[in-house]
Amino acid sequence: MADQPGPATLPVLMYHSVSTVPPGPLAELGVPQRRLREHLAALASAGYRLVGLSDALDLVSGGFTDPVVAVTFDDGYADFLDALPILRAVGAGATLYPVVGQVGREADWLGERAGLFGRLLDWPELDEVAAAGVEIGCHGLTHRPLDVLPRGQVDEELRIARERLTDRYGRRIRSFCYPHGYQDAAVRAAVARHGYDNACVVGRQLHTVGADRFAVPRLLPTPEQTGEQVVELVETGGPAWAARLRALAQPAWRLARRQVFRISGRTLT
Numbered sequence: 365m366a367d368q369p370g371p372a373t374l375p376v377l378m379y380h381s382v383s384t385v386p387p388g389p390l391a392e393l394g395v396p397q398r399r400l401r402e403h404l405a406a407l408a409s410a411g412y413r414l415v416g417l418s419d420a421l422d423l424v425s426g427g428f429t430d431p432v433v434a435v436t437f438d439d440g441y442a443d444f445l446d447a448l449p450i451l452r453a454v455g456a457g458a459t460l461y462p463v464v465g466q467v468g469r470e471a472d473w474l475g476e477r478a479g480l481f482g483r484l485l486d487w488p489e490l491d492e493v494a495a496a497g498v499e500i501g502c503h504g505l506t507h508r509p510l511d512v513l514p515r516g517q518v519d520e521e522l523r524i525a526r527e528r529l530t531d532r533y534g535r536r537i538r539s540f541c542y543p544h545g546y547q548d549a550a551v552r553a554a555v556a557r558h559g560y561d562n563a564c565v566v567g568r569q570l571h572t573v574g575a576d577r578f579a580v581p582r583l584l585p586t587p588e589q590t591g592e593q594v595v596e597l598v599e600t601g602g603p604a605w606a607a608r609l610r611a612l613a614q615p616a617w618r619l620a621r622r623q624v625f626r627i628s629g630r631t632l633t
Contacts, residue, residue, distance in 0.1 A: 373570040374424050375598035376417060376434040377403075378582035381481045382443040385587075390477055392586045397446050399587050404454045406591025407433055407598065414456035416499035417580065418538045421562055424573045433598055436564060436582065438503060438541055439463060439471060440485045448496050460493055461503035461541035464525035473507040473543075487532070494533055501539035502529055502560070509546040510554075518551060522558040538562060552578040570601040 385394030395403070407414060412433045415423065420434035435451075437444055440462030451458055463471070468486035470478040485493065494500050504510065505525040510518050522540075529537045538561040542551065545566035555563050555578055567581020583602055585594045 371424055371429070371431065372573055373601070374420055374432060374434060374573055374580075375570055375601070376420070376436060376564060376580055376582040377594075377598070378564075378566065378584050379435070379437045379447075380439055381441045382437075382447045383441075383481065385480050388477075388480075390474070390480060392584065394481070395585065395587045397450065399589075400447060401450045401453070402591040403585055403589070403594045404435070404450060404456050406595050408454045408456065410595050412598070414451075414454065414458075416457045416459035416539070417501070417564060418459065418499055418562060419457060421577060421580075434459070436461065436501075436541070439481075439507075440467070440490070440503070441471070441481050442483050442485050442489065443481075444485060444493065445489060448493070448498075451498070452496070457497065457499070459499040459501045459539055460490075461501040461539070462490060463503045463505070463507045463543075464528050465505040466507065471507070491532075499539060500529060500533060500537065501541055502526055502537050503541045504543045507543045509544045510542060510551045511546045511548045515550070515554070518554050519558070522554060522560075526558055526560070536561075539564070547579065552576070568602060570598075 379395055380393040382397055382400055383394045384396045385391045404414060412431045414433050414435050417434045417436055420432050423432050435456055435458040437458060437460045440460055444460060462485060466484055467490065468484060470483055471481055472478055490500065502525050505521045508521065510521060526537050540555050540560040540563040542563060542565055547565060552563065562577040562580060564580040564582055568584060569581045571580045583597055585597065
């Protein structure tokens with residue numbers, strides 16, 4: 365009997381805060397516990413194996429034929445501790461991307477909106493997360509967009525963040541998440557050069573198995589979506605126009621952000 369082909373695509377889910385965020389431009393970044401439980405339980409019931417990103421990429425590249433979904437959480441908010449029993453209950457793994465230089469503080473890159481999400485996990489709490497089997501990835505040192513920074517600053521962000529995590533956990537940190545999702549060929553090359561094995565963007569589409577492991581796109585479940593709708597999201601990848609619109613807008617927006625950084629030193633997001 366011929367071997368079954370592996371999956372052609374890999375759905376990767378992107379969560380942030382496990383909370384209810386008030387209506388506004390950042391509302392979709394908060395998914396409350398009950399909704400997260402509904403999302404993951406629906407996927408598990410539909411037959412998906414839920415794992416962190418590095419494990420998912422290893423499975424699909426190694427010929428694993430059962431359906432897999434990677435589950436990721438950005439920023440490292442303290443309310444991620446509320447996700448641990450949910451992950452445990454459905455037998456799910458995940459990858460958490462803390463902002464290493466901001467551990468235990470507020471998400472100051474959000475400015476006056478930082479209070480909507482509460483503080484970030486501190487080091488003992490991150491230790492608890494790692495001990496629970498969650499993959500600890502890296503979301504940079506300061507959450508600055510890397511694609512507008514000089515090469516030396518990019519290298520510093522990547523090196524210091526990775527060294528702190530490696531020194532604390534005594535193992536290779538495989539997965540990186542680009543702050544704000546911003547990256548280009550030079551940034552991807554720098555991430556690979558600093559020893560990471562994979563990296564994720566926003567993308568709003570399915571990852572094609574065998575495509576660039578340093579530009580893995582993700583899907584964004586929202587607090588309004590039911591479990592059934594999230595199953596549909598991972599099966600279809602969502603509306604194609606969303607990914608196309610983002611791709612079309614990126615070059616002009618990157619140019620504008622670079623010009624502002626050169627003139628004022630400010631990083632627009």
